[in-house]
Amino acid sequence: MNARIAPLVLISCAAYGLTVQPARAEPVLAFRQNALGRDPNERIKMIRAAREALSPEAVRLLVVLLGDTHPRVRQEAIQALGGVVEESAVAYVAKALEKSACEEVRAGAAEALGRIDSTASRTALEAALGDRSPKVRACALDALGRMADPSTAALVAARLKDPDPVVRAAAVEALASVDPARAARELPACLADRDVPVRMAAVEGLSRVAPAEAASTIKRALADPAWQVRATAIDRAETIRKPELIPLLIDRIEKEDGRLRGDLLRALRSLTRKEIGLDAEGWRIWWGHHGKDFACPETAKDGPQAPAPLTIATFCSIPLYSRRVAFVLDLSGSMRDTSNGGTEGPRKVDVVKAELHKAIRSFTPETRFNVILLGSDAEGRFDAKKRVWMPRLTPATPAAREHAIQFSAAQIARGYTNLYDAVLVAFQDPDVDTVILLSDGGATKGTFVARGEILDNLLRENRWRKIAIHTVASGARRGADQGLLTELAAQTGGVFVKK
Missing domain, CATH: 3.40.50.410 (von Willebrand factor, type A domain)
Incomplete structure (x- = not known):
């Protein structure tokens, strides 16, 4: 038996009142023995078998496996629990999210509940936004974003002021899903957040929920001190495919160095289907001749790229x-x-x-x-x-x-x-x-x-x-x-x- 999981089984069974009916004891005990064995592949195999008919006992053991030492086992348990439909099973997963002492169990329970469309799962996730663990709060926000229920918008927006940057970034993404109109009003302030993940998420979110303001968002992000934010802006410009973004990218060629010069070249090539390389002045001349009536092609150019400059490895x-x-x-x-x-x-x-x-x-x-x-x-x-x-x-x-x-x-x-x-x-x-x-x-x-x-x-x-x-x-x-x-x-x- 897995040395870490075995004690958790006893604690979980005692805390959540696990009982096994005599007629079902033998298959359940076999499930325990295999699912909690030393080989993670055996544990995964038993989880997949249990998904075919999730008994209450199997649900309880799957909750325990959310804290497994192997990430594949944890993810299999999340997928299995995300398929439960009985109210009692959902309630058990929600109880684990609320009361488990193990951070991995709570985070996994939040992710599983995000796959279950029910009032009980949503209520549990809303409560988890106050969890002591940033990881659990972020998982709860991801789950609520997946549900995209507008009724959760106020609670999600409140997490834009969370002390943890990853939680704030998750709140940005979730708010863009649950209430795009509110996100369009509140996310511009996140472009000035002190932490890079939040600014990255804000560029992504705003360019989706406020497309009319995309040029302004991307222009601001292209001047951000963090290269990851500028890279996000370049990617979004390529995805949005608006002609007014092309001059913004051209202007960055002379200001960037290293990796982002390649990103700019990729985006400009995609948006224009032209091979002008990293010659900023050449791009400006081309844009001066063609920019007035230019329309970006719907898809990127297929085929090989132009050869790299001789100075590039x-x-x-x-x-x-x-x-x-x-x-x-x-x-x-x-x-x-x-x-x-x-x-x-x-x-x-x-x-x-x-x-x-x-x-x-x-x-x-x-x-x-x-x-x-x-x-x-x-x-x-x-x-x-x-x-x-x-x-x-x-x-x-x-x-x-x-x-x-x-x-x-x-x-x-x-x-x-x-x-x-x-x-x-x-x-x-x-x-x-x-x-x-x-x-x-x-x-x-x-x-x-x-x-x-x-x-x-x-x-x-x-x-x-x-x-x-x-x-x-x-x-x-x-x-x-x-x-x-x-x-x-x-x-x-x-x-x-x-x-």
């Missing part, structure tokens, strides 16, 4: 405008195969190393970078000590460049593809603004393995980071899952290429 043809980049490269066992999938030709691992070394050699000392190599031991564990070059981004001095090349050259392709955990290492460095992710297929080991789970959880981690993830599909591995790489790039403002 590239990796597998992806321009590296960023000066704070982490490479996350697949060196699992399958990378020993040839690039063309046949018996002859260069191995994928050799091609990847050559591309990496070329990019590193072209860096200047103003660029900081790191190298994280996918792979694992026999059990699928990612060994950061052996597979990560440096603990943090490092300036690309001549000595550092040579050291990184030697480090990667000495690595061998082995083990499983532990994709999620390796990318998470890059996310843990607060200075990273761009990740280059190369793999020859889907994940085979790690905290999360399924495509949807990896995507959802990386996007959750990236919610307030705004990291761009460029992805490269290497080689032609049979059955390779390129959907994850394609979607990660699309969802984060990155570029996807096949190598």
Whole structure:
């Protein structure tokens, strides 16, 4: 039995009055034994089986599993509890949200209740806005935003003054969902909030609920001191697709450096279908000739980008405008195969190393970078000590460049593809603004393995980071899952290429 969960079972059963009818005791006890065992995959399997017929006893155990040590188990329990319909079951989850001593249980209960359309779940979530934990308050706001019930607007708006910045940001997002008109009145003040996540959320929210004021919102956000807020403004300009936003983006070309210059170029290319590069004066001349009657195309331009300027480093043809980049490269066992999938030709691992070394050699000392190599031991564990070059981004001095090349050259392709955990290492460095992710297929080991789970959880981690993830599909591995790489790039403002 899971050492952390076993005591919680006894406490939960005693506190919430768990009783088992004699005729049902054997299957319930079997569920307990398997759902609370050492293997998280067994716990997940039992949760999925329990979803077919959620008994009161199963609901109680699922609430306990909201506090599981493994995030996949917690998320499976949330999904299962989000499907309950009986009033007594909803009441039990609501009681856990109110009374559980475990923060993870309360947060999970809030997320589950947000999937249940009932007065009882909404009432419980409203009460949770006063929870002592910022995480629980933010989860309750996310859940209320999902419900989009206008009657909750006053309570949600009150959280715009919460002491925690992530809670305030969640309140901004929730208010835009539950009462767009009120959000249009109250969110402009959030553009001046002292914390970056709140300003990011305000740019997103205002550009949705007050489209007539989008140009004013984006102009203000483009001058924000935080690059994440400016990146959000660029993304929203590209999404809104209004011609009056184009001059605002052109004016930023000469003021930005690094990653955001690439973002500006991507947005301008999308909005105009023109290839003028980073020549601000060239853009101004073009706009002077065509801006009066210009209409943005409905969709972005398909096809490859124009070549990067000669002064910009590239990796597998992806321009590296960023000066704070982490490479996350697949060196699992399958990378020993040839690039063309046949018996002859260069191995994928050799091609990847050559591309990496070329990019590193072209860096200047103003660029900081790191190298994280996918792979694992026999059990699928990612060994950061052996597979990560440096603990943090490092300036690309001549000595550092040579050291990184030697480090990667000495690595061998082995083990499983532990994709999620390796990318998470890059996310843990607060200075990273761009990740280059190369793999020859889907994940085979790690905290999360399924495509949807990896995507959802990386996007959750990236919610307030705004990291761009460029992805490269290497080689032609049979059955390779390129959907994850394609979607990660699309969802984060990155570029996807096949190598």
